[in-house]
Amino acid sequence: MQTYLVGGAIRDALLGRPGGDRDWLVVGSTPEEMAGLRYIPVGRDFPVFLHPKTHEEYALARTERKSAPGYRGFVVHASPDVTLEQDLARRDLTINAIALAAGQADVAHLADLRIEALVDPFNGQRDLHDKVLRHVTDAFREDPVRIIRVARFAARFSDFTIAPETMALMCEMVSAGEVDALVPERVWQELARGLMESTPSRMFEVLRECGALAVLLPEVDRLWGVPQPVAHHPEVDTGVHLMMVLDMSARLEAPLAVRFACLTHDLGKGTTAVDVLPRHIGHEQRSAKLLRAVCDRWRVPVELRELADVVAREHGNIHRSGELNAASVVRLLERCDAFRKPGRFDQVLLACECDARGRLGLEERPYSPRDRLNHALAVALGVATDVVAREAQAAGATGPKIGEAIARARIAAVGEALASVE
Template sequence: MHTYLVGGAVRDQLLGLPICDRDWLVTGVTAEQLIARGYRQVGQDFPVFLHPQNAEEYALPRGDGGDKSEQAQVCDDLVQRDLTINAIALSEDGRYIDPLNGRQDLQARLLRHTPTFRHDPIRVLRLARFAARLEPLGFQLADETRQLVRQMAADGELDQLVPERVWSEIVRALQAPDPAIFFETLRDLGALQPILPELDRLFGVLQPARHHPEIDTGVHCLMVLRQACALSPEPETRLAALLHDLGKGTTPKAEWPSHHGHEQRGAKLVDRLCERLRIPNRARDLCRLVAEYHTHCHRAFELKPATLLRTLQKLDALRRHERLDQFLLACEADARGRLGFEQQAYPQADYFKAVQQAAAAVDTATLAGRADNQQMIPEIIFQARSRAIAEAKKRWQRAENHAER
C-alpha cells in the first residue's frame, strides 16, 4: 500500500497556506483490504474510505486501472480532477506527480480546467469558489477556461444541476472572506443566470439615485453582501442580505426607478428560489423575513407601536432573539451597502432591540390570569405590549433629544 497526498493539501502547501484537510490517494490495495484494516467506506458513486484513527479521507485511483503502473494509475486519477492546480500528488518519498503542469499554473496564478472538467458541470461553481478564495493571491481564470465555461452555460449544461450540490457550493462560498467574488465570477461566465436567475435579473435594474447612488440593483446587492460579511460570519445572514431586493427584478420597467411593493414580491421569489435549491428552512425563513420587512426596519422610527409589535411577531423576535439579531444585521448591511453610505450609523438596530425588550418584559401570565374572558387574552396582551413599546419609544426620543442638546 502506497499513499499520496493529493488535491487541496498539496496546492496549499505549495502556496504556503495553512493546510486544513488532507486527502490521500492509495495504490496497491483493494477496497476490501482497506475495510479489513478498519477503514470505513462512505459514498457510493465515488467511494472514499475514512482512516480508523484520524478520519482523513483515502481513495483508490479513478480510471480503468488494469495492468498500468502505479504512477500511471495516479496520473489517471489526477486528470479526473477539476483544476490543474488541484491535480498534483505528493508521494511518500517527496516526489511530485504533476501530469497537467499544475505547479506551473500555481506560479502563473492561473485557474485552468483539466481535460475532464466538463464531465461534471458542478465544477463551474467550484471554479467560482476558488476564484473567490484565491483572488487575493492574484489568481485569474485562464482565457480558455473562461471560454469553456461560457460555452457550457450557452449549451445548457448548467440547467440540470443537482440542487443539493448547488446549495452546498453556495454555502461554502458564503463562508469565504469575500463571497461577492463568487457571484461576480459566475455572472462574468454567464453561469449566474441558469443557477440564480432571480439574482442575475437584478443587474441593470435602476433605483433612485437619491437613495442609491450606485443606481444598479445588482451592484447594490453585492455591496450589501460585502457589508454583511463585515458584520457577520454566518452564511444565513449573508445570504439574506444578498437576496433582500429580489422583488425589484420583477418591477415593470416603466415604473423604474420606483419599486413599490418589491418587498412582498421579493418574499415570494425567495420562497421559490429556496424550494428549487432545497435550501434549509432556517435559512429560507430568515431570507424571506429580510426581503419582506427590511424597509420596516429602515423606517423603524416612523412606525406606530402596534406596527412595531406586529413586525416583531412576524419575526418571532419575542421568542427567538437570535433571529432578530440576524435580521437586524442584514438590514444594517442593506443600509450601508450603498455608495457613500458604507460607514453610516444604523441606530434602527438598537431601537428595534429596545422595543423588543420592552414587549418581552410584559408579564403575560399575570394578564392572562386576570382576564375575565379567555378569548380576549391575545388582544389584552397585544395592547399591553403596544403600550410598553410606546413607553420605550418615548424614552428613546427623550434620550435622543438629550444627546442632541
C-alpha cells in the first residue's frame, strides 16, 4: 500500500498559489483494507474514503472505461494492481496529473517541495512553466464534464492558453453530442465555480469557441453579434458587453448570486427583433422568461434565481432611477421586495453596478443609483409603519387602505430625503 498526494495541491504549490483541499491516492490497497484501517467509505461510484482523523479524501487508484454517453457512462476498475501512472493517465489535464509520495508531502504547506521527488509522467511541470492547459491522454474524451472544467481553469489561470490539440478534442466531443448527455448537477457545479474565478469571461469564451456554450446556454450564446444600444457604445456587441460585466463582478468581489444575475440579466436581447434593436425595447421581460428556462434546465438554487429575476426585470428602471420621483422610487422598491429583503436589494444594486460599469470607458465611473436607492430605502424603512397603521385605523381605514397610508408616508419621507440631497 502506497499513498500519494495528487492534483491541485501540488499544482498550486508549484505556481506559488494558496493551496486548498488535499487529495490523496492510494495504490495497492482494497476497500476491505481501508475499512480495516478505519477509513470511512464515502464514494458512491468509486472507492473514496475519509481519513479517520484528518477527514481528507483518499481514493483508491482506478482506471475508467467509457460504456455510454454522458458523465455517468463509465465502468470503473479499482484494484491493487492499478498503478500510479495508470491512475494519473485518466486525469483531465497534465498540470493536475502530478503526484508526490506521502513521505515527501508532510512539509508545511508544501513550501519545501522538492522537484526531484515529484512523479510527473505527462510533463505537467513543463506545461505549468509554459502556461498551457493540455489534456493528459485520449481518455479525456470519456468525461464531457471536462470540457467545462478546462473552461473553468482558463478562467482561473487567465494567462494560460489551451493546447490546440485539446481544443480540437473538445470540439469533437461537442460535435459528437457528448455535452447533451450531461447531468444538471454537474453542469451547475462547474458553472458556479467558474463564475467565481478571477476572470469568469474566459470560461464562457472557451465554451463558445468549442461549441459547448450553444448547447449548455444557447440564450447566452445568442448575445454575440447583437449590437448594444447607440447610447451604450454601439461598437461593442452584447456578448462582449456581457463578458465585461462578468469580469467587473469579479473585480468588485461579488458573491455567486450577483455574478449569476450578471450572466442572465440581458438574455432577452438575444431575441430582440431587428426593428427595435436601437433600444432593445421590452428585453427585460424576455430576459426574465429566458432566465426561468435556464434555472429549470440546470436546477439553479432558488435564492439565486429569485435575485436574478429581480435584476432581469428591473435593471433598466434602476439605471434610470435618478429620473424617478418619490412615488416611482417607492414603487420600484416594492417591486424589488426591498422592504422585506434589504440585504438582497443591495445585491440587486451591485449587479446593476456591474452592468453599468461593464462598458468601455465607464469602468471607473461611480454608480450613483446604488447610493441614491440605498438612501431612499433606509429612509423608507425608518418610517414608523405601526404608528401610521394605528392612525389609519383610528380614521376608519381597513385592509388595503392601511397599506395605502403606509405607502403615502414612505413616499413623503423619501421625497423629502431626496430633495435634501439633490
